[in-house]
Amino acid sequence: MLAAALVKGERRALARAITRTESTKPDDREFSESLLTQLLPRTGGAMRIGISGAPGVGKSTFIEAFGLHLTGQGKKVAVFAVDPSSRRRGGSILGDKTRMEKLSREPNAYIRPSPAGTTLGGVARRTRECLLLAEAAGFDIVLVETVGVGQSETAVADMTDLFVLLASPGGGDDLQGIKRGVMELADLVLVTKADGDLLPAARRAVADYHAALHLMRPKHAGLFPNVVAVSALEGHGIAAAWTEIAAIHAALSHDGRLARLRSGQARGWYRSEVQAMLSEAILSDSALAARARALEDAVAAGAALPYTAARELLGHLRPA
Numbered sequence: 001m002l003a004a005a006l007v008k009g010e011r012r013a014l015a016r017a018i019t020r021t022e023s024t025k026p027d028d029r030e031f032s033e034s035l036l037t038q039l040l041p042r043t044g045g046a047m048r049i050g051i052s053g054a055p056g057v058g059k060s061t062f063i064e065a066f067g068l069h070l071t072g073q074g075k076k077v078a079v080f081a082v083d084p085s086s087r088r089r090g091g092s093i094l095g096d097k098t099r100m101e102k103l104s105r106e107p108n109a110y111i112r113p114s115p116a117g118t119t120l121g122g123v124a125r126r127t128r129e130c131l132l133l134a135e136a137a138g139f140d141i142v143l144v145e146t147v148g149v150g151q152s153e154t155a156v157a158d159m160t161d162l163f164v165l166l167a168s169p170g171g172g173d174d175l176q177g178i179k180r181g182v183m184e185l186a187d188l189v190l191v192t193k194a195d196g197d198l199l200p201a202a203r204r205a206v207a208d209y210h211a212a213l214h215l216m217r218p219k220h221a222g223l224f225p226n227v228v229a230v231s232a233l234e235g236h237g238i239a240a241a242w243t244e245i246a247a248i249h250a251a252l253s254h255d256g257r258l259a260r261l262r263s264g265q266a267r268g269w270y271r272s273e274v275q276a277m278l279s280e281a282i283l284s285d286s287a288l289a290a291r292a293r294a295l296e297d298a299v300a301a302g303a304a305l306p307y308t309a310a311r312e313l314l315g316h317l318r319p320a
Contacts, residue, residue, distance in 0.1 A: 009138045039136040046135045050156035052146040053166030058192040064100040065232035071108040078134035079111045081145045162187040169202035194229035
């Protein structure tokens, strides 16, 4: 019933499916697995776009303007805004949906804030599965907004077709604050707030980022990332950003690189799930958990090598 309603594009069905998918309850996990298995043949049809940038760069403001531009062209847009989690209660503390008021009222848009929890990478553990649910529900474009930019917060690039990096109009000064690894992941750099008094600075920043990117090896051979100045408030550059994104996606699709990219991402997803399940298996067994703590204490005291301790612990695991 839920699968049929979701395929018809019913928003309540999608919301219910995502809620159960994000749940850690065993019954919900079993239900979600069954649901996604049914829907898997209907997935893969959306353009997947990751969006990241330092806090305060204007990610939510840009996404709202960008989403409205896309829905204005008849596209169905889903947004997964992964917020930092409250340390006390574990819930989302920013609530991006409240900052995208116009887009949240758009019939062809769906916004879902999700707490990052303890998962590294600026994305929730189940974001990939939620992305598949949105595709099965008929959304043309799925945007994944991450918590921010950092060495451990680039996991969004491992689940999307394109990675868009937002930068503030600080020019060369901002280049020092953005890690080279993050820049190398970018398919497109957008300099935000390119309006008013900040317009000259934004133009300088475009030139600085453009020069910096051409000193790096491109993520995809023959596709050097471009840099575009955008103003979400005035609407400047939004259409140009979409033109760039569509062109990159088309180029990747044309020669089979997109299919290979997604295949590699699926392999990585599988491996990360294996690692997560191994950790859960250890913690769910009281004897194994106690042995894990003892080995960790031995490593911390300098009495054992991490590799040796890890191998010993895994040696205690037995097939169910």
